[in-house]
Amino acid sequence: MALSFRNLAVALLVLFGLLWWMLRGDPEAEVREAHQVLLEQIIKTDDETAPALLLKARALAGLFADPVEISGTAEGLAGVYSPEELGNLIVRLRTVFDTIELTFTELAIEFPGDENAIVRFAATLRGQARLAGDQERLEQRGVTTRMRLIGGDWLFTEIVLEGQ
Numbered sequence: 001m002a003l004s005f006r007n008l009a010v011a012l013l014v015l016f017g018l019l020w021w022m023l024r025g026d027p028e029a030e031v032r033e034a035h036q037v038l039l040e041q042i043i044k045t046d047d048e049t050a051p052a053l054l055l056k057a058r059a060l061a062g063l064f065a066d067p068v069e070i071s072g073t074a075e076g077l078a079g080v081y082s083p084e085e086l087g088n089l090i091v092r093l094r095t096v097f098d099t100i101e102l103t104f105t106e107l108a109i110e111f112p113g114d115e116n117a118i119v120r121f122a123a124t125l126r127g128q129a130r131l132a133g134d135q136e137r138l139e140q141r142g143v144t145t146r147m148r149l150i151g152g153d154w155l156f157t158e159i160v161l162e163g164q
Contacts, residue, residue, distance in 0.1 A: 027154075028109050031117045031147060034154045035104055038063055042090065044100040044127075053091055060087035065148055065155040072161040073141070097127040097137075104143075115149040 041060050064083035071078050081089065094100060107121040125139045142162035147154045 027111060027117070027149075031109055031119060031154050032107060034063060034147065034156070035107065035119065035121075035145070038156070039102055039104055042094070042100060042102050044094050044097060046098045053094075056094075057084075057087045057091040060090050063087075063156055065150055065157045068156055069158045070161070071158065072144075073163060074161050096130060098130050099128045101126040117147040117149075117154060119145045119147065 037059070041056050041063070061083040064081075064086050066083050067080045068083060068086055069080045070086070077089070103124045105122045105124070107119055109117060109119050111117050121143055123139075123141050123143045125137070125141075127137045128134075129137060140163070144158075144160040144162070145156055146158040146160075148157050149155075
């Protein structure tokens, strides 16, 4: 029995549909991964090089939508930024510290729509300032992030800091 063009097209469509279904990501896992990448880009060790800083700024910019808003108790950082501006701002703030340890715990993810996510979690930042004699800085805050699925990637559209 010869395979007609119509049957071949149907078979290929079913195959592509099955592959798409199998390869598409789990939205919750993708949102968690975006938060993990953000965390890894903010963490700083004392042996970081200048080229690594440039790479971090680019990687950070790739996590944010245009525009992205910072609000809440952001101590002078509240505002609306382009992804590049926010990435560069985070890199500049990192230069104040020799080391930064950051943890996100208790991530609660909800999806009010197919392409929107709201994540609430606790964040703890422990940093050692560059200036001699400065004590270690410890901050604990509640954080709410809003994300949107843009071009296949979950990007941060808003970060709300609470507490402190």
